[in-house]
Amino acid sequence: MAKSVNKVILLGNVGKDPEIRVLPSGQPVANFSIATSERFKDQQGNWQDRTEWHNMTAYGKLAEIIRDYVKKGSKLYAEGRLTTRSWDDKESGKKVYRTEIVVGDISLLSGRGEEGGATSGGYSQQRSGSGYDQRSSGPDDYANTGITDDDIPF
Amino acid sequence: MAKSVNKVILLGNVGKDPEIRVLPSGQPVANFSIATSERFKDQQGNWQDRTEWHNMTAYGKLAEIIRDYVKKGSKLYAEGRLTTRSWDDKESGKKVYRTEIVVGDISLLSGRGEEGGATSGGYSQQRSGSGYDQRSSGPDDYANTGITDDDIPF
Amino acid sequence: MAKSVNKVILLGNVGKDPEIRVLPSGQPVANFSIATSERFKDQQGNWQDRTEWHNMTAYGKLAEIIRDYVKKGSKLYAEGRLTTRSWDDKESGKKVYRTEIVVGDISLLSGRGEEGGATSGGYSQQRSGSGYDQRSSGPDDYANTGITDDDIPF
Amino acid sequence: MAKSVNKVILLGNVGKDPEIRVLPSGQPVANFSIATSERFKDQQGNWQDRTEWHNMTAYGKLAEIIRDYVKKGSKLYAEGRLTTRSWDDKESGKKVYRTEIVVGDISLLSGRGEEGGATSGGYSQQRSGSGYDQRSSGPDDYANTGITDDDIPF
DNA sequence: TTTT
DNA sequence: TTTT
Numbered sequence: 001m002a003k004s005v006n007k008v009i010l011l012g013n014v015g016k017d018p019e020i021r022v023l024p025s026g027q028p029v030a031n032f033s034i035a036t037s038e039r040f041k042d043q044q045g046n047w048q049d050r051t052e053w054h055n056m057t058a059y060g061k062l063a064e065i066i067r068d069y070v071k072k073g074s075k076l077y078a079e080g081r082l083t084t085r086s087w088d089d090k091e092s093g094k095k096v097y098r099t100e101i102v103v104g105d106i107s108l109l110s111g112r113g114e115e116g117g118a119t120s121g122g123y124s125q126q127r128s129g130s131g132y133d134q135r136s137s138g139p140d141d142y143a144n145t146g147i148t149d150d151d152i153p154f
Numbered sequence: 155m156a157k158s159v160n161k162v163i164l165l166g167n168v169g170k171d172p173e174i175r176v177l178p179s180g181q182p183v184a185n186f187s188i189a190t191s192e193r194f195k196d197q198q199g200n201w202q203d204r205t206e207w208h209n210m211t212a213y214g215k216l217a218e219i220i221r222d223y224v225k226k227g228s229k230l231y232a233e234g235r236l237t238t239r240s241w242d243d244k245e246s247g248k249k250v251y252r253t254e255i256v257v258g259d260i261s262l263l264s265g266r267g268e269e270g271g272a273t274s275g276g277y278s279q280q281r282s283g284s285g286y287d288q289r290s291s292g293p294d295d296y297a298n299t300g301i302t303d304d305d306i307p308f
Numbered sequence: 309m310a311k312s313v314n315k316v317i318l319l320g321n322v323g324k325d326p327e328i329r330v331l332p333s334g335q336p337v338a339n340f341s342i343a344t345s346e347r348f349k350d351q352q353g354n355w356q357d358r359t360e361w362h363n364m365t366a367y368g369k370l371a372e373i374i375r376d377y378v379k380k381g382s383k384l385y386a387e388g389r390l391t392t393r394s395w396d397d398k399e400s401g402k403k404v405y406r407t408e409i410v411v412g413d414i415s416l417l418s419g420r421g422e423e424g425g426a427t428s429g430g431y432s433q434q435r436s437g438s439g440y441d442q443r444s445s446g447p448d449d450y451a452n453t454g455i456t457d458d459d460i461p462f
Numbered sequence: 463m464a465k466s467v468n469k470v471i472l473l474g475n476v477g478k479d480p481e482i483r484v485l486p487s488g489q490p491v492a493n494f495s496i497a498t499s500e501r502f503k504d505q506q507g508n509w510q511d512r513t514e515w516h517n518m519t520a521y522g523k524l525a526e527i528i529r530d531y532v533k534k535g536s537k538l539y540a541e542g543r544l545t546t547r548s549w550d551d552k553e554s555g556k557k558v559y560r561t562e563i564v565v566g567d568i569s570l571l572s573g574r575g576e577e578g579g580a581t582s583g584g585y586s587q588q589r590s591g592s593g594y595d596q597r598s599s600g601p602d603d604y605a606n607t608g609i610t611d612d613d614i615p616f
Numbered sequence: 617t618t619t620t
Numbered sequence: 621t622t623t624t
Contacts, residue, residue: 002229002623003569004190005165005539006206008236009317011385011415012158036158038235052160052237075156075417077319077385077467081192082162082236083206084253092246099238099253107319107465109383109417157415159385163471165539165569169621189622207621227622229571231313231473231539261311261473263537263571310537310620312474312498314514316544319467344466346543360468360545383464389500390470390544391514392561400554407546407561477617497618515617535618 006081012036030063058103075109160235166190184217212257229263314389320344338371366411383417474498492525520565539569
């Protein structure tokens, strides 16, 4: 089968401080949201902004990096892939869906406002080289390499 | 504010023949889905495939092209942007969400199986060259000629 | 023919203040370079950085925006497409090549160091909506729309 | 420093059968070119096509896959990163440059014409799931299993 | 050097 | 609901 491609590229601002959970396996998971906005002309011909919110999920080392460096207001570049989970709502019995972006790579472009600016200690984590070992095995993983932690230079 | 980026790139197969609606304004809208799949190792170390389904929406001329050339089974490259609509479920009163990709560009890589293959009359519509003059100003980065804001259902 | 895709996405720092020329047609052109860097392990197992320089060219209104807002040191997100020009070197008679990225969209993430930071008046220009009229007609264009300048909200 | 992004996405046709070399280390390298084309209006208002040729390089397992499945005429999706090598021309003494795309991922969309079509044995190699374990740490974001730094010719 |  |  020709391989498929499922890629998302976002550049926007983080809505709240990320929430960190730890899976039963011990694997950390970070959840946060990114806002992107676009301008459009309304019916009166006036420019309006519309904001789109994106649900982001990161696993493993990438979750730890996000926990440590990403804050409410951070400007962030993120790459990932789309995934949609569904379940039956208990009350209505209807199937409900939640689409998330499983983060594969980020570049932190600023810290929180007062700390921030591109010259502040912006941390970044690229999906390159040994970066892949940030992810654990599992269905949401991009990778499962044999790279060990001391291969990571940060 | 620094401009944001909201970009999706998909390459996969179309699940069903697209559904075409016409907005009150007369503008066509195409809805279809694309499947992407990825392999991952399960906990037993066996390779599994997971399929992800993506809800696609196209407006204007791009909707017409999709109507005319995209079929169930078509292999398609598509670019777009993420958008999430929400409403209150009538029964449960809970907010429900639906995430879609508003298509900005496609490249048709095959037709339906029996017609298909890369040598069949693959049509493609690129967001460059002549493609651009299809677009008008409007709420949608990717919307096409003559769509006015009230044509857009969100 | 199935349409092709030629897309570049860069996020890096601008090496020098952009150079602005004006074509005989009156069309402005901006040339600048973006550095990206990556880490890799050398043969001794030490982490090294390698910098890649990208030649960027922008036309029309986008060139003017770059002239006005992009400086040496600016952190910039840019989308574009690859193009390679060639000519015969006068001395050797050999064909020489120069690959450039024709910019279609930018997001300015910082100004020059001292002015900069993500909170400074970062200007951004997105390749969306009426943004296309930034480009002139010509072989290097992404688009040639009938949008007039007063469609542009900035 | 905030991490940079250097990403290329191409979808086009392969110009010739790939050339395969083997590095002193035993690692395979594949070189090939992809053509993309775009339409533009010339000064007379007529539509013209321009073809852009992209120099592609792949290492390791990805090179083997390309050797085995990619042929002249293949339609290919490829992701990679830009890299430019330079050297001094022996005759003119001038510095000359060659820009290449180091391939990180491909999806083969067709074989050669007569074998081909989307239904032919399209192989694909995705940079996800099982694809990742091909990669080792190393200078190349996209390099594959077991490539050591001195396998990389720049 | 590709492709339609 | 696709595809191999």
